[in-house]
Amino acid sequence: MSVESAREPTGIDGLDAILGGGLLTGQNALVRGPPGVGKTVFGLHFLAACGDDETSLYINLGEPTSYVERTAEQFDLDSPSLRFLELAPTAEAFAADETYSVFAAAEVDGPSLVSEIRDAVAEHEPDRVVIDPITEFRYLTTDERQFRSQILGLLDFLRDAGATVLMASQSAPDEPDTDLRFMTDVIIDLDRRRDTLTVDVPKFRGPSPTRGPHTYEITAAGVDVWPRLRPDVAESDFPDERVSSGVPELDKLLCGGLERGTVTFFSGPTGAGKTTTSMQFVKEAAGRGTHSVIFSFEESERTMLRRSKALNIGLGEMIERGNVEIVEVRPGEYTADQVTSMLRSAVEEEDAGVVLLDGFQGFQQNLRGFDDHRGPVDYLVSIGRYLRERGVTTLVTNEVHDITGEFRVTEESTSNLADNIVFLRYLEYGGSMNKVVGVLKMRTSDFEDTLRRIEFTEYGVTVGEPLTGLTGILTGTPRFDDRGDSS
Template sequence: MNHDPKASGKARTGVAGLDDILVGGLAPGHLFLLEGSPGTGKTTVALSFLLEGARLGEQGLYITLSETERELRDGARSHGWTIPDEVAVFELVPPESLLDAAQQQSLLYSSDLELGEATRQIFETFERVQPARVVLDSLSEIRLLAQSSLRYRRQILALKHYFARFGATVLLLDDLTSDALDKTVHSVAHGVIRLEELAPEYGAERRRLRVSKYRGQAFRGGFHDFAIKHGGVHVFPRLVAAEHRSGFDRHRMTSDIAELDALLGGGIEQGSSALVLGPAGTGKSTFALQFVAAAVERGEKAAIFVFDEELGLLFSRTRSMGFDLEQMRDSGALHIEQVDAAELSPGEFAHRVRQRVDIAQAKTVVIDSLNGYQAAMPDENALILHVHELLQYLNRQGATTFLTVAQHGLVGDMKSPVDITYLADTVILLRYFEATGQVRRAVSVIKKRTGAHEETIREYRISGNGLSLGKPLVGFQGVLRGVPTLVGNAAPLLSMPSAT
């Protein structure tokens, strides 16, 4: 979604991805709840909200009940921020009179006095600062002071009506430490945003957020990945391919290898996806790189996202086959990136791919491999949905996508870790087979939505000259099973290098 916060009159949060999810930002003059366990990034989002207001010339007020002002400013500095004069920080501390032993012997509960005194100080500070944006951190302290759910609800309602009289946009933070099941504020707040932190068995923590309520306002539902980095919170809205369309002229992308293009019925159509399947070592990456090299040669831009192989080894290995990836990268025609599945969420990965297509105008995208992408996913069903949306988005932007999948086994019956053959427009199948006492490789196209293709099986070789394909193997049967039998006059096999 692309929305103009000025046109909608929204109060931007300062977190670009979050503003996109909220369709421009927070409705001004209303009270919102931002909840999440400690460490999920609530304070960072709240500071971004106030700093964005200060940038727009709006006065802000940060009321902290659980964190000292020094801790708050230190946290801001860790992101490279300096809290400006337009953002007042009010650290609410209990009056010393309430800590006096004689005072605690009063017939009145000390919590009654503390809650009333806290509310009075909040109102006095608000009237003195007269802010347009307010952050109250956190509700757990007020909930403990109120002691009962009735008094707590009445206190929240009092705060809501007081701030509403002055047209302030209020962000209440709740760390869920006193009562995670209490939904009192959910019914009172105009909108509710929940932050979550997940701890996988291996790798860095994963964070996600969800907008569970926004009165009278459409928003992007579901969970959205986000990360806390230097400079603040970075939110990666869930990709919805149907929202992105672009016009382009479809044409066939060739590989510059006549036999491979013939096998593919003339090439692969722009704005389609191709899946390269095969066991380890069959050259799945090489087939994808052949199309990348051809695209760069035509003057187009390409992007490669590598999950499985170290870049230095990839550069050295492919250079010996005639693919100078470093030169392509240095010329600006190729973006190549090593992806660490243990440190990257699927949402952030999709965001990076989108950047290369939207900003750098890459028209050929390689994801090598889907096995590594799967490692970034908590379950297989979610992986299918992520890949579906990503492929649909890339297709609609006119980008041609190549995905590789390593199948289990070497010969015979192959098993894939995940079946996405029905998602891809073209499926290229690679196999080992035995012939004349040697292990050889065969390629076939088993699916192509966008046109006709050869139904033959061709042998191929990977050498210092790159990729080369032979004639259709018409005289053999059982090539894809790994042990073919001769059934007629066999077409000559490709010559193999002699032993030295």
């Protein structure tokens, strides 16, 4: 393998996925961001990812080495190959008459920072080097030109020594690092947006990284990065087939069922049966051996299991057989990128053929990481496109607030995202409240343009014959049509 194509994993799987496998061997990368975003932990991950026959060197110009060692132990990143060089600047280092350039160390009387770096590199022959923070070198120079010369000389020296380098930079309005960004091969930007940590790679000398920003989290196990879902994957080759509901009358409405690789919205007011109807497709798919995943944004897994048992759907048994998985998404628990990473894992690693996103309103409200440039609808577009290309049948439940009155499919103007729309509606008839189901559109096939009564009992989902003798059903106040009788 050539040096140009060799990769050095960063030790953070999600970041490696963004970079296309890691840094190129011999590159230097600038990890920049405000205090508290985890620059040191990123660096320790990078050093701990050394191979068995490699050595790493942490050049510390900021915090005491004992602090960095405790941090490494805390995150289980204290690799036996890790070496430290503490060079925290002293008050004397700021004196104007003791400044020096990287390759002029021999001309300086007494010990020098540069000679210590050169000695440490000669002694340990590190394959990976972290300099934290690189911005401390500013205090060893008299002007920007000398600072630039020192950094370029240091990077050339480390590259000639065969090291891949990661440098930390404290970015702040009063401490700009624009010059460093021009000098480095890779820029990794860390930031905090409201209650979410983000990472982006705006510069990479080599193959283009995955565009961000992406979200990440620092836990007791270290850094977890969740790459943003980009649906620009090659379309999978999958057969033209339909996913049945297992309810013959409902399948008749859909002219045989839902086509594989489509997105279907189940729309209606609260309690109309959106989740139960969509779960009927999950049940039938599981019975045919298709793995399904339910992302529940509004109900707990316990509630969903109890309800499915009462309606003879039996999700619990499907979960025990390994055909169904429920992911409960509590408010504020996950970022949108984290959920899409779990979704991608379910599809690519577990071969999920059906995905149910239960509660689009909960999807909008419960997840973190949305911003002014990329909101919930944008994420749903990416999810839908990705799942279509993978041949996954996607089900989305969406609530409208009006129980009766003016007919409305969605509250958020998202109906254009759906290939199919199945709506459920309340109607008052004969002094009692009834429910009807109908199909508003199917993008890839024909469908039945009538409405049918739908019921949910302990025996399951029951759908009746077409209601051909009533008009005004969509208003919630039907009346007999003089041209026919109700069915």
